[in-house]
Structures are given as C-alpha cells and as structure tokens.
Amino acid sequence: MPETRSSERIEISLQQLRDIAFLSRLEVPDESLEELRSDFLALLNHFKQIDELPTDGVEPMAHPLELSNVFLQEGVRCPAEPDELLQNALEVDSERRVIVPRVVE
Amino acid sequence: MSSEYEIVVGLEIHTELCTRRKAFCGCPNNFKVPPNTNICPTCLGVPGALPVLNPEMLEFALRVCLALHTKINQRCHFDRKHYFYPDLPKGYQISQKYRQIGVEGFIPIETEDGGEKRVRISDVHMEEDTGTLAHTEAYVRKGTSTVNYNRCGVPLLEIVSHPDMRSIAEVSSYMHRMRDLLDFLAVSDCRMEEGSIRYEASVSLRPFGQEEYGTRVEIKNLGSFRSVEQALEAEIRRQKRILASGTPLRQETVLFDENLKETRPMRSKESSSDYRYFPEPDLPPIVISDERLNEVKQTMPPLRDTVMKLMIEEHGLTPYAADVLTASRALADYSRDAVRAGGKEMAVPVANWLQNTVLGYLNETGLEIAAFPVSAQELADLVRKVEEKKITAAAAKTCLRESLSGKGSLRDLLARQGEAVSDDAQLVQWIRDVITENPDKVESYRSGRTNLIQFFVGQVMRLSKGRAQAQKVKELLEEELGG
Numbered sequence: 001m002p003e004t005r006s007s008e009r010i011e012i013s014l015q016q017l018r019d020i021a022f023l024s025r026l027e028v029p030d031e032s033l034e035e036l037r038s039d040f041l042a043l044l045n046h047f048k049q050i051d052e053l054p055t056d057g058v059e060p061m062a063h064p065l066e067l068s069n070v071f072l073q074e075g076v077r078c079p080a081e082p083d084e085l086l087q088n089a090l091e092v093d094s095e096r097r098v099i100v101p102r103v104v105e
Numbered sequence: 106m107s108s109e110y111e112i113v114v115g116l117e118i119h120t121e122l123c124t125r126r127k128a129f130c131g132c133p134n135n136f137k138v139p140p141n142t143n144i145c146p147t148c149l150g151v152p153g154a155l156p157v158l159n160p161e162m163l164e165f166a167l168r169v170c171l172a173l174h175t176k177i178n179q180r181c182h183f184d185r186k187h188y189f190y191p192d193l194p195k196g197y198q199i200s201q202k203y204r205q206i207g208v209e210g211f212i213p214i215e216t217e218d219g220g221e222k223r224v225r226i227s228d229v230h231m232e233e234d235t236g237t238l239a240h241t242e243a244y245v246r247k248g249t250s251t252v253n254y255n256r257c258g259v260p261l262l263e264i265v266s267h268p269d270m271r272s273i274a275e276v277s278s279y280m281h282r283m284r285d286l287l288d289f290l291a292v293s294d295c296r297m298e299e300g301s302i303r304y305e306a307s308v309s310l311r312p313f314g315q316e317e318y319g320t321r322v323e324i325k326n327l328g329s330f331r332s333v334e335q336a337l338e339a340e341i342r343r344q345k346r347i348l349a350s351g352t353p354l355r356q357e358t359v360l361f362d363e364n365l366k367e368t369r370p371m372r373s374k375e376s377s378s379d380y381r382y383f384p385e386p387d388l389p390p391i392v393i394s395d396e397r398l399n400e401v402k403q404t405m406p407p408l409r410d411t412v413m414k415l416m417i418e419e420h421g422l423t424p425y426a427a428d429v430l431t432a433s434r435a436l437a438d439y440s441r442d443a444v445r446a447g448g449k450e451m452a453v454p455v456a457n458w459l460q461n462t463v464l465g466y467l468n469e470t471g472l473e474i475a476a477f478p479v480s481a482q483e484l485a486d487l488v489r490k491v492e493e494k495k496i497t498a499a500a501a502k503t504c505l506r507e508s509l510s511g512k513g514s515l516r517d518l519l520a521r522q523g524e525a526v527s528d529d530a531q532l533v534q535w536i537r538d539v540i541t542e543n544p545d546k547v548e549s550y551r552s553g554r555t556n557l558i559q560f561f562v563g564q565v566m567r568l569s570k571g572r573a574q575a576q577k578v579k580e581l582l583e584e585e586l587g588g
C-alpha cells in the first residue's frame with residue numbers, strides 16, 4: 001500500500017490496481033480499471049481520516065469483540081462426514097484424493 | 106579462498122506439534138490414514154465454519170517459548186496470511202505476524218572449538234499446516250495434481266533465529282539442540298522422514314571484519330539435517346563464485362536440488378508484502394495469565410541437559426553413558442525407568458546393558474525403543490540376576506535374545522534356563538567328560554595348540570546348557586589340561 005503523510009490524499013497507479021486484482025485472483029478488464037480506481041480511492045481516503053486522530057499510545061485492536069481465550073472443548077467433533085464434504089470437490093480419485101489443476105511445471 | 110568470507114546463517118524451523126487434535130478444529134491430528142479422512146468444514150475452509158483454538162497447541166507453544174527463554178507476549182493474537190494454492194483451501198493460512206507468542210530468546214549451541222555460544226531467537230509463532238499435494242507422473246501428464254487435506258490445519262510452530270550462525274557446524278549443532286529440545290518437551294515427534302520438522306535457511310557472505318551483512322539468499326523447503334548442510338554448502342559455493350566474478354548477488358529465494366546438489370532460483374510471483382496480513386477476525390485474542398504461565402512452567406517435562414545431569418549425579422552414570430542413553434526422550438524415559446527399577450547399586454550395570462544389548466538390538470532390527478518388547482522392570486530384574494551371579498551373563502543374553510525373537514516371555518525363559526552353576530565339583534565333572542570324549546584334541550592342545558581351549562570351553566558350556574561362567578570354566582580347564 002502506498003505510504004502517505006496524513007494530510008495527503010492516497011493515490012494509486014493502474015499497475016498497483018492490477019497487482020492487487022491479481023493477488024485477489026480477480027480478472028479486471030482494462031476498461032473497468034479507471035472506475036475501480038475511483039471506488040478504491042474513495043474507500044481508502046475514507047479510512048484515511050483515522051490518521052488525523054491522535055492514536056499515540058493506543059493499543060492496536062486485534063479484534064472488535066471483548067472476547068479472549070475461546071478454546072476448543074474436549075470431545076467436540078464436527079457432525080459432517082468426510083465423504084459428504086468430499087462431494088464438494090469437482091473430482092476425487094479412487095484413493096479419495098482431490099484432483100486439482102496441475103501446480104508444478 | 107574459502108577463508109576470505111565469513112558465513113552468516115539464520116534458520117527458520119517449522120515443526121508439527123503432536124497435539125491430539127488439529128489446531129483449530131476437532132479433527133484428529135493424524136494424517137497417516139487414508140486420504141481426506143480427517144477433514145471437517147473448518148479445516149477445509151467451508152464458508153461459515155469457524156476456527157476455535159486447541160488449548161494443547163497453546164500449551165506446547167508456551168513450553169517451547171519457556172525453554173528458549175523468550176519474552177512471552179501474554180496478550181497475542183493470530184493473523185491471516187493470504188495466498189492461493191490448492192493445498193490451502195481457505196485462501197489464507199492462520200499464522201502470527203504482528204504479535205507472536207514469543208519474541209527474543211536464545212538457545213546455546215556448540216561451537217567448532219568445543220565451546221558454547223548463544224544463538225538468538227527472534228520469534229516463536231503458531232500457525233497451521235497445509236494439505237499435501239502430490240504430482241504423480243500419471244496425473245501431471247493429464248495436467249492435474251492431487252491434494253490430500255488430512256494435514257491441513259495441523260498445528261505448526263515456527264521458530265526463527267537471528268543470523269547468528271557462522272559455520273555449517275554451528276548450524277548443525279543448532280538443529281540438533283533444537284531437535285532435542287522439541288523432543289524432550291514432548292511437543293513434536295521429531296520424525297524428519299515424515300516431514301514433522303522442516304527448515305528454511307538464510308545465508309549471506311561478508312568479508313571477515315566487515316560489520317554489515319552481505320546480500321541474503323533464502324533456501325526453502327529443506328527436510329533433514331543433511332539437506333540443510335548440503336544446501337548450505339552448495340549455496341555458499343554459488344555465492345563465492347558469483348562474488349569472485351565481481352557480480353553483485355541478488356536477494357532471492359532458491360530451492361535445493363537434492364540430486365544435483367545445487368541451489369537454483371525459485372520463480373516467485375508473490376513477495377512477502379503481497380501476503381496482505383491482517384488480524385484474524387474469527388479468533389479472539391489470547392490472554393495468558395501469570396498463573397497459567399506458571400502452571401505450564403511447573404508441569405514442563407525436563408530438557409535433555411537436566412535428564413543427563415540426573416543420570417550422572419544421582420545414578421552415577423558416566424557422562425558418555427548419559428549422553429548415549431538420552432539420544433531421544435523415549436530412550437531416556439526407558440533408561441530412567443530401568444535404572445530406577447534396578448536400584449542404586451544396579452544403575453551402572455543396567456546402563457551397560459542398555460548401551461550394549463538393548464541399543465545393539467535396536468540398531469540391528471531398526472526398531473525404536475517404543476517397540477522394545479521387554480519392560481524396563483524386566484530388564485532391571487535380568488541384570489540383577491546376572492550381578493548376583495544367579496545366572497551367567499551369556500545365559501541372560503541368550504534368554505533376552507530368545508524372548509526378543511518371540512520364543513516366550515523373558516520370565517519363562519529364565520525359569521527354564523535354571524540357575525547358574527558355580528559348584529566346582531560339577532564343573533570339573535563336565536570338564537573331565539569333555540577331556541575323555543576328545544583324546545586327539547587333548548593331545549593337540551598339550552603339544553602346543555593352546556587356542557583349542559576355546560573349543561573345550563564351548564563343549565563344557567554346551568554340557569552346562571549355558572549355566573556355567575565361561576571364565577571360571579576356562580580357569581578350571583587350564584588346570585585339568587595342564588596336568
């Protein structure tokens with residue numbers, strides 16, 4: 001993400017936008033990039049207002065709820081059967097392995 | 106040439122934690138079952154399924170942090186690391202980026218001159234393992250790969266060192282010390298061949314005396330001590346060659362080719378800043394109270410050093426024996442039990458039996474101590490019988506061997522064996538029988554072929570069914586034959 005001082009507006013290049021789209025595996029046609037950029041900037045600059053607040057000494061919030069230490073209980077198992085879950089796969093071989101597009105050269 | 110540059114190495118260790126269940130779901134943490142059997146909506150990343158932290162993982166992580174003397178972040182949380190790969194069904198890995206459980210610790214390692222130094226640990230953090238991809242030829246030809254998600258969501262601990270190692274020997278010592286630590290803390294089964302410990306090394310060279318580090322290259326995906334050592338050798342060779350040619354090194358990630366014994370650059374489209382880490386919203390933060398921390402400290406299994414010290418100081422074993430018998434936690438546990446069962450005066454003979462007979466058997470058969478069929482108590486009883494001269498060492502070994510090869514329980518075999526014969530009259534009787542039966546051999550012996558004594562001893566031992574002390578028989582034989 002481009003670094004800016006609090007008074008500046010965030011700018012973003014079309015290449016940065018393409019990179020971000022790639023990381024999210026989104027296919028964005030070139031003619032939609034400008035529109036996406038203005039939406040994206042509107043969002044970023046909206047949140048940028050937080051930079052104007054004095055946050056020195058404020059602990060960054062890791063979670064919005066006042067919860068901590070939620071632990072897995074003994075003996076709890078998911079009711080879904082593995083076979084049932086495997087039905088979500090496009091293709092499964094005779095040894096129960098999920099077949100996916102090749103990921104090595 | 107080789108002394109021009111100083112080697113600077115840092116290591117990342119990823120170890121699977123041997124918890125009973127996975128990190129964030131109730132699936133058994135055991136992936137040695139048919140593919141895709143230990144899976145559930147959570148570890149498969151089915152939309153709407155929520156992770157919940159396995160407290161065992163937290164406890165194991167705390168043990169490691171305590172053993173590595175790290176500062177413990179008593180408030181910490183998980184973060185998401187995003188990337189797309191078929192072995193990661195959620196599209197992100199739950200990890201710890203911004204507030205790891207442990208930061209800034211150290212582990213002492215051995216230096217090449219036999220001294221010790223501390224390697225600083227920069228952080229210890231919890232994360233989850235991915236599924237396993239297979240690229241069988243038949244599939245690759247069809248343009249596919251296969252995935253097994255049994256390993257997906259298995260708890261992992263990542264231990265990151267500072268670049269404090271200055272030779273491959275130091276790296277080796279670091280890996281061994283770390284393996285011992287993880288083994289004795291009972292947090293990892295340390296089965297390298299099954300991938301339960303994996304390494305990534307970062308290596309750079311700099312002229313001796315230079316303060317700043319050279320360009321750093323990372324070597325990914327190393328699965329054993331040997332491959333780390335060999336990969337480092339290869340990478341150091343490569344860097345020296347490039348530096349000698351006057352070309353600057355590129356900061357990059359390489360893979361080690363085990364067959365060609367060389368490192369080659371990895372084609373990578375994503376760099377670490379592209380992982381788009383952010384706090385994991387599905388898992389609330391962890392707060393570790395002082396009480397909890399203390400509890401973990403109090404119930405932590407002893408480290409190898411402590412176990413060795415106990416063997417030496419309390420049981421009178423030699424440092425060498427203590428070292429051999431603590432090669433693994435399982436062996437150390439068995440040895441401790443056997444030594445305790447034997448009592449103080451039996452400690453040293455029991456230790457000898459462990460080192461010679463028990464370890465000999467394990468080496469021969471390739472079995473692990475966990476598979477050793479004779480209990481520590483039985484072994485101690487056997488040694489006591491030998492020490493009290495109730496049976497001969499030879500007979501004890503025979504019984505043990507027969508029991509190990511499935512010919513009955515050690516107890517029964519010993520009962521059948523009968524007690525040792527130390528009655529001289531009986532021994533002399535057997536000796537005279539042997540002399541009468543072998544007049545020609547007696548002749549040869551008396552005319553100078555004294556090595557025939559072994560033959561006579563063997564014959565007497567056979568008559569005694571192993572219940573005679575070979576040394577005693579030999580002495581008596583020499584008397585009888587000499588006369």
Ligand SMILES: [Zn+2]
Nearest residue numbers: 130132145148
């Ligand atoms: Zn699961």
